[in-house]
Amino acid sequence: MTREEVLLLIAEVARLLEGCRHVAVGALSPIPAAGALLARELADGAMRVSILGSRRHSPFTDGGRELFDCAAQGRIDAFFLSGVQIDGAGNVNLLGLRREGRPIRRFAGNFGAPYLAFLVPRLILFRTDHDPRSLVERVDFVTAPGSGPPGVWRRGGPVALLTPCCRFAFRDGRFLLESLHPGHDLEEIRARTGFAFALAGEPAVTPPPPEDWRARILGPVREALAEVYPAFAAGLGG
Amino acid sequence: MSFLAVEELVARIPDGAFVALPPDYSGCAMAAVRGLLWRPARGLRLLGVPQLGLQADLLIGAGCVAEIETAALSLGEHGLAPAFGRAWEEGAIAVRESTCPAIHAGLQAAEKGVPFMPLRGVLGSDLLGLRPDWKVIDNPFAEKDPILLVPAIRPDVALFHAPLADRAGNVWIGVRRELLTMAHAARRCLVTVEAVTEEDLLADDRTAAGTIPALYVEAVAEAPGGGWPVGLQGAYPADDAWLARYAREARTEAGFTAMLAEFVAR
Numbered sequence: 001m002t003r004e005e006v007l008l009l010i011a012e013v014a015r016l017l018e019g020c021r022h023v024a025v026g027a028l029s030p031i032p033a034a035g036a037l038l039a040r041e042l043a044d045g046a047m048r049v050s051i052l053g054s055r056r057h058s059p060f061t062d063g064g065r066e067l068f069d070c071a072a073q074g075r076i077d078a079f080f081l082s083g084v085q086i087d088g089a090g091n092v093n094l095l096g097l098r099r100e101g102r103p104i105r106r107f108a109g110n111f112g113a114p115y116l117a118f119l120v121p122r123l124i125l126f127r128t129d130h131d132p133r134s135l136v137e138r139v140d141f142v143t144a145p146g147s148g149p150p151g152v153w154r155r156g157g158p159v160a161l162l163t164p165c166c167r168f169a170f171r172d173g174r175f176l177l178e179s180l181h182p183g184h185d186l187e188e189i190r191a192r193t194g195f196a197f198a199l200a201g202e203p204a205v206t207p208p209p210p211e212d213w214r215a216r217i218l219g220p221v222r223e224a225l226a227e228v229y230p231a232f233a234a235g236l237g238g
Numbered sequence: 239m240s241f242l243a244v245e246e247l248v249a250r251i252p253d254g255a256f257v258a259l260p261p262d263y264s265g266c267a268m269a270a271v272r273g274l275l276w277r278p279a280r281g282l283r284l285l286g287v288p289q290l291g292l293q294a295d296l297l298i299g300a301g302c303v304a305e306i307e308t309a310a311l312s313l314g315e316h317g318l319a320p321a322f323g324r325a326w327e328e329g330a331i332a333v334r335e336s337t338c339p340a341i342h343a344g345l346q347a348a349e350k351g352v353p354f355m356p357l358r359g360v361l362g363s364d365l366l367g368l369r370p371d372w373k374v375i376d377n378p379f380a381e382k383d384p385i386l387l388v389p390a391i392r393p394d395v396a397l398f399h400a401p402l403a404d405r406a407g408n409v410w411i412g413v414r415r416e417l418l419t420m421a422h423a424a425r426r427c428l429v430t431v432e433a434v435t436e437e438d439l440l441a442d443d444r445t446a447a448g449t450i451p452a453l454y455v456e457a458v459a460e461a462p463g464g465g466w467p468v469g470l471q472g473a474y475p476a477d478d479a480w481l482a483r484y485a486r487e488a489r490t491e492a493g494f495t496a497m498l499a500e501f502v503a504r
Contacts, residue, residue, distance in 0.1 A: 028315060053263060055471065063415030064264070064288055065342035072358055095335070095365075106326050108318060109289065109310025110365055112338040118359035145362040152361045153383060 001128070001164055003237055004208075006031065008181055010217055011209035012167055014039040016124050016160055020077040022048045024067060024120075026111070030225065030232035032080040032126055037221040038213065050076075054228040068112060071119040074155065078122040081113055081158075085139040086125055088195025090146020090158040090170050092117070093139035110143045117144030121156030125170075130163040132194035147173045165189060167206060168197060179204040239407030239452045247428050247459040248273030251395055254281040254304075258345075258393035258420045262291035262314060262468040262476070265414055267399040267430040269464035275300050275502050285393050286311065287345065287416050288338035292468055292481070295319040296501060298331055299494045307334035307391075309341060316478075316485040321494050335368045342416070344391030348423035354387045361386060396424035399464045400450075401473055403431040407452035408439040412472065421454040430461040432473055466504075 001009075013035020017023055023036045033051050040047045051057040052067065060066040070076055083092040084107050094113055096106035117123055127134060146158055158170040165184040168175035175197040177189060182205060209217065218236060226233040242250075248270050251257060260266060264287075271293045274282070279302040284294050286308030294311055297303050299321025311319050325331040343355040354373075360366060361374060361384060377383035398417050402410040409429050411417045421427040427450070439449045464470075467477035467484075487493035 061413050061415070063342075063417075063419055064261075064338065065346070065416065065419070068339035068342060106323070106333075108312035109308060110335060110337050110363075111289070111310050114337045114363035114365045115339045115357070115359035118362075142362070142364040149362040151382060151384065153358060153385075 003235075005164055005181070006236070007209050007214060007217060008206060009162065009164065010034045010038055010221075011213055012162055012206060013124070013126075014042060014213070016122075016162070017047070017078055018042075020047055020122065022050065022076050023078045024050045024071070024076045025052065025080060027053050029080055029082070029126070030229040031128070032124070033228065034217065034221055034225055034232075034236075037224050038217055041216045041220055042213070051228055056227055057224065068115060071116055076120050078124060079116050079120040080124050080126050081117065081144065082126050082128075083134070083139075083143065085134055085136045086127065086161060087136050087139045087146075088175060088197065089138075089173060090125070090161075090175070091139045091142045092125065092144045092146070093141045094143040095141045098140035113144045117157060118152070118154045119156075123156060123158045125158050125161040127161070127163050130165040130189075130192050132192055135163075135192070136194040137196075146170065165192065166203070174198055176200060177203045179206045181206045182208065239455055240457050241407070241434075242457045242459050244269050244430060244459045244461050244464075245273055247430065247457050248277070250426070250428060250457060251279065251282075251397065253279055254283070255394040256283040256285065258285040258287050258396045258424055259290060259293055260287055260398050260414070260417060260420070261289045262293075263471065265399045265411070265417060265470060266291070266293050266465060266468050267397050267428075267461070268293065268466055268468060269399070269461040270397055270428070270430050270459070271296060272502055272504075274302060275498065278302050283307070285391065286341065287420055288336070288341040291319070292484070295321045295488070296498060298322050298325050299488065300498055303331060305332040305334065307336055307341070309336050309338040313481060313485050316481045320485065320488040324491070324494075335365055337363075337365060340372075340388045341391065342419070344388050345419050345423040347388070347390035348392045349419060352390065354389050357386045357388055359386070391423065393420070393424040394426065396420035396427045397429075399430045399432075399461065399470060401432050401470065402435055402439070403429065403458045404435050404437060404439045406438065406440075407455045407458050409450045409452075409455055409458065410439050410445055410448055411450060412448040414471065415448075418450050421450045426456045427454050428457050428459075429455055430459045430464045432462055432464065432470065434458075434460055
């Protein structure tokens with residue numbers, strides 16, 4: 001990704017977090033972390049951001065369980081999930097690939113996703129690539145379901161899927177192409193997406209971050225980010 | 239409570255033991271892991287609290303491990319765990335798949351001496367199908383509210399590295415309170431520490447609040463630098479150059495063997 005593409009995604013993340021009181025960001029997620037810190041800047045002190053793996057930007061004092069207990073209490077409004085595969089029904093697979101039902105490749109594991117997907121109201125799905133091998137018709141393994149199942153207590157679920165090419169909203173159990181990032185078009189998204197998605201008229205063009213947002217990203221956001229993601233923070237340039 | 243040399247502490251972990259280990263960021267007893275590798279231990283069952291990293295990858299690659307129970311196993315920013323990946327492909331290791339809050343909840347059940355803990359979420363995940371020992375019941379306090387029960391997790395041993403112990407065997411862990419949960423839940427708790435202080439860690443509330451009382455601690459071994467190469471929060475950082483080299487080299491069996499030899503000899 002170019003620096004401009006990264007800045008655009010950071011701004012998109014911040015837009016998706018508007019109105020949240022407390023956003024948690026998992027491990028290995030520099031763009032979501034940057035977007036959350038930008039949203040906090042824009043919220044003028046009305047938003048809390050907890051970055052896992054950070055000493056300074058994580059408030060937790062009760063061990064590894066506290067994030068999960070905090071989510072269960074309804075104290076976390078938004079969280080991010082990526083995945084080896086994401087399908088058209090919003091299902092996320094973090095575990096591995098299967099062929100004819102048999103596991104053929106295993107990644108790190110399910111982490112907290114089978115739980116957090118139910119307990120956090122605003123789940124933002126995020127991928128750093130846009131590829132039909134990862135955006136698939138049906139995931140090989142459901143780490144976290146996009147919706148339901150019926151009758152099961154659930155506080156929320158996916159609201160959007162953000163990629164380097166576009167933003168999908170997640171509504172009524174499927175994705176809706178809402179906006180195209182500059183330089184990408186509908187035909188390209190169709191070709192690079194393995195699942196069918198809905199359209200509501202012409203998709204918008206994702207606006208670039210306004211000047212004052214850029215200043216905040218390259219100022220306080222980058223400064224805060226340097227503790228957890230030093231290489232990424234340095235790469236944002238000046 | 240006794241003070242031991244690291245080798246003596248390691249000798250208290252029998253082959254086949256169910257050993258709870260912290261993740262790479264929370265105090266890993268790497269010096270003790272070195273002892274397990276040197277022995278070498280056999281048939282260990284590892285519990286990630288709630289995930290595993292380098293310690294597990296080294297032990298798996300060296301053939302010390304029969305089974306892992308964890309929410310994930312990776313080298314974090316250095317990528318997937320290469321020796322585990324190989325063992326998994328060869329079918330040489332059993333994996334009890336889990337999710338972070340289920341492991342925390344299982345240990346909390348053991349802390350309380352109750353047989354299970356209810357947990358929200360998870361229903362609708364394929365993970366449920368991989369865990370025949372997990373049950374779904376109707377919430378007895380409500381109508382039509384299915385909820386997951388996970389059994390208590392009672393490790394044989396909790397093994398970790400901490401900054402400080404005092405002469406009575408109280409162990410200061412600061413904010414890393416998953417180590418406290420591990421110590422409560424496990425039958426036995428074995429700890430390596432950076433240093434031993436002459437002060438009483440329980441005498442001052444400011445240290446007592448972050449201290450595991452000796453009541454739960456079977457043995458402590460002094461091991462300065464015992465967190466290398468994953469580091470110890472507040473004391474020294476991870477040796478990222480070594481970890482990056484491990485992640486790269488250990489992708490081949492020969493590369494792993496060389497890195498293992500280097501780690502054990504250090």
